[in-house]
Amino acid sequence: MKALVTGGAGFIGSHIADRLLERGYHVRVVDSLQPRVHPKGKPAWVKPEIEFIHGDVRDKDVMKRAMEGVEIISHQAAYQDYMPDFSTFLSTNATSTALIMELIVEMKLDVKKVAVASSQAAYGEGRYTCPEHGPFESRGRSLEQLERAEWEVKCPTCGRDSDNLLLEEHMHNPFNAYALSKLFEEMTALRLGRLHGIPATAFRYSITQGPRQSLYNSYSGVNRIFCLRLLHDLPPVIYEDGMQKRDYVHIDDVVAANLLAFDDPRTDGEPFNVGSGRATTVREFAAELTKMMDKDIAPSIPGEFRMGDNRHSVSSIEKLKALGWAPKRTLSDIFADYLAWIQGFGDVGDYFREADKLMREAGAVRAVKPS
Ligand SMILES: NC(=O)c1ccc[n+]([C@@H]2O[C@H](COP(=O)([O-])OP(=O)(O)OC[C@H]3O[C@@H](n4cnc5c(N)ncnc54)[C@H](O)[C@@H]3O)[C@@H](O)[C@H]2O)c1
Numbered sequence: 001m002k003a004l005v006t007g008g009a010g011f012i013g014s015h016i017a018d019r020l021l022e023r024g025y026h027v028r029v030v031d032s033l034q035p036r037v038h039p040k041g042k043p044a045w046v047k048p049e050i051e052f053i054h055g056d057v058r059d060k061d062v063m064k065r066a067m068e069g070v071e072i073i074s075h076q077a078a079y080q081d082y083m084p085d086f087s088t089f090l091s092t093n094a095t096s097t098a099l100i101m102e103l104i105v106e107m108k109l110d111v112k113k114v115a116v117a118s119s120q121a122a123y124g125e126g127r128y129t130c131p132e133h134g135p136f137e138s139r140g141r142s143l144e145q146l147e148r149a150e151w152e153v154k155c156p157t158c159g160r161d162s163d164n165l166l167l168e169e170h171m172h173n174p175f176n177a178y179a180l181s182k183l184f185e186e187m188t189a190l191r192l193g194r195l196h197g198i199p200a201t202a203f204r205y206s207i208t209q210g211p212r213q214s215l216y217n218s219y220s221g222v223n224r225i226f227c228l229r230l231l232h233d234l235p236p237v238i239y240e241d242g243m244q245k246r247d248y249v250h251i252d253d254v255v256a257a258n259l260l261a262f263d264d265p266r267t268d269g270e271p272f273n274v275g276s277g278r279a280t281t282v283r284e285f286a287a288e289l290t291k292m293m294d295k296d297i298a299p300s301i302p303g304e305f306r307m308g309d310n311r312h313s314v315s316s317i318e319k320l321k322a323l324g325w326a327p328k329r330t331l332s333d334i335f336a337d338y339l340a341w342i343q344g345f346g347d348v349g350d351y352f353r354e355a356d357k358l359m360r361e362a363g364a365v366r367a368v369k370p371s
Contacts (some may be wrong), residue, residue, distance in 0.1 A: 002026045002070045006057050006096070006153035007077030009033060009046050011213045012117065012205070016074050016254045021049055023259075030066045031077065032056045035216040045212055054357035057096040060103070067103050072262050075100060075116040075189070079181075082364075086177040094184035101192040101200075114193065114200040117269060118186040122204055122248065125310045128162040130155030135165060137173050146305045149368040151240045153311050162247065164312035169204070169271045169319055176308065186271055199268040201261040203254075204298045206315050207273035209334045210251030210271040211341035215348070223334075224244070226286055227342055230293050235300040239365070244302055247275045250329030250337070260325050267323065275315035276327050287333075292335045303368045 003020045007013040008029030020027045028051040033042055046052055055062030057077045067073065097116055104111050120237035125138040138153045145154070151184045152161035174180045186202030193200030209223055226236040261267040286299045317327065342348060 001072075002028065003072035003074065004028045004030065004066050004070045005074045005076060006030045006066075007117075009043055009052075010037060010076060011210070012208060012251065012254060013074065013076035014043070014045055014212055015251055016076065016258050017050060018047065019255055019259055020072065020074075021047060025072065027051065028053065028066055028070065028092045030055050030057055030062060034079075036081070036153065037099065042366060045213070058091055060099060063096075063099055063103055064107070067100070067107060067109060070109065071112045073100060073104075073114045074258060074262075075114065075185075078117065079199040080178055082311055084177075089177040089181040090184065093178075093181035094188055097185045097188040098192070101188065101198065103197070104198055104308065111198055113262050113268075114189055114198060114357070115258055116185055116189045116202050117174045117180070117201070118202045118204045119182040120167065120204050120206045120273070120275070120315055121176075121179040122172045122174050122186070123182040123313065123315075124168050124179055125153065125165045126173055126174040127165045127171055128144070128153045128155075129165055130160055130162045131159065132160065133157045134147055136162070139174065140175060140308075141311065143307060143366075146307070146366070148371070149241075149303065151305075153241070157163075164314065166314055166316040168316045169273060190269055190271065194269050199265065201267040201269075202271040203257055203261070204271060204315065205254055206247040206249045206273070206313075208249050208251055208254050208274075210337050213338070213341070213355075215252075215342070217346070222282060222285060223289075223338055223343075224246070226289055226337065227293075228348060230290060230295050230297065231342070231348060233295070235297050236286040236290070236298050237304070237311065238282055238301045239285060239305050240282075242281060242286070242299070244282050244309070245279040245314050246282065246285070247278070247314045248280060248285075248331060248334055249274060249327060250334050253327040253329055254276060255324050256328075257320060260320075260323065264323060270319075272320040273315035273317055274320065275317050276331075277317045277321075278331075279312070279314040280331060288331060289335055292332065293339065304365050305368070306364045307366065308364070
């Protein structure tokens with residue numbers, strides 16, 4: 001039994017690779033060891049039993065070699081940055097998926113499952129509901145609105161503050177290149193899978209947290225930045241008013257969802273959210289983390305915001321729960337495991353300075369205008 005994990009040196013892919021090894025698979029990994037994610041080269045957690053191919057998922061020859069004889073393909077490699085190189089998002093995330101499907105057909109592979117990593121990002125700002133005019137798809141918040149410190153999404157008809165709806169799999173509302181690439185990735189796998197009789201499943205992960213997460217990965221966002229600041233006895237800096245709702249899921253729960261899909265044909269042809277089933281505000285997150293780190297530091301809420309941030313993003317997990325999966329880890333588990341991981345680095349000063357520099361260089365943070 002052979003399995004391929006693309007991006008298997010990365011955070012989520014490496015955990016999936018380990019579990020496949022435990023299940024007795026011969027595991028092959030294709031990873032280009034992106035310098036931003038792996039500044040020190042191939043990480044030590046890639047087990048010696050893994051057949052490691054240092055290559056790019058966009059390279060047909062590399063993928064031909066990697067896919068020879070595989071039954072399971074777990075596509076985790078992705079370009080996930082804040083840079084404006086839109087075509088790199090699409091080629092790395094979506095076109096690579098098309099290449100995988102193309103090679104399955106071309107090589108006549110008897111594949112039991114292709115599972116692709118989509119993202120909650122595919123929802124963009126998602127859907128909201130106005131108390132008077134009902135549900136609508138949000139187009140995001142304007143710069144002028146944010147400069148007035150009006151944080152909630154407004155009804156396009158009457159301008160009233162509206163409530164977020166739980167994100168469900170039938171929705172999508174991508175608003176940037178990464179989100180578009182993830183939606184195209186999942187549609188490519190699911191639609192071509194349906195057309196060519198290839199069992200495929202797409203997972204829209206919420207913000208996934210756990211050991212092995214790159215300290216540079218933009219997804220580690222708030223957790224990484226708050227942890228690093230608190231470790232340096234600095235207050236976590238909260239944007240907007242801190243009442244933004246987010247959804248943090250533990251890596252073990254994400255891996256469990258993938259394992260279920262490898263075996264369960266009820267997941268064929270379908271997208272599934274993988275989240276915590278719980279909304280956490282940024283203030284709550286900061287307070288719990290500060291407590292867990294045993295610090296007596298109040299957060300700073302300086303009246304700043306970032307263009308492009310969603311106000312609220314919380315996924316419904318009912319569809320996957322109906323198949324027997326459920327998140328088992330709590331926010332405290334996430335903090336405990338992340339802290340153990342980050343503390344294992346010893347001095348995190350370099351990462352802290354790099355994260356700080358990237359934030360400032362991105363120029364994404366703006367201040368509200370006094371009225
Ligand atoms: N971490 C999250 O919170 C989160 C949330 C939603 C979706 N996702 C998706 O989950 C997947 C895994 O994310 P992660 O957090 O483990 O990221 P990661 O950056 O830790 O791992 C991705 C791996 O892919 C490799 N890679 C990048 N480009 C490649 C290429 N062209 N060819 C071969 N390898 C390449 C990188 O070197 C890295 O090892 C991604 O598809 C991501 O879009 C992650």
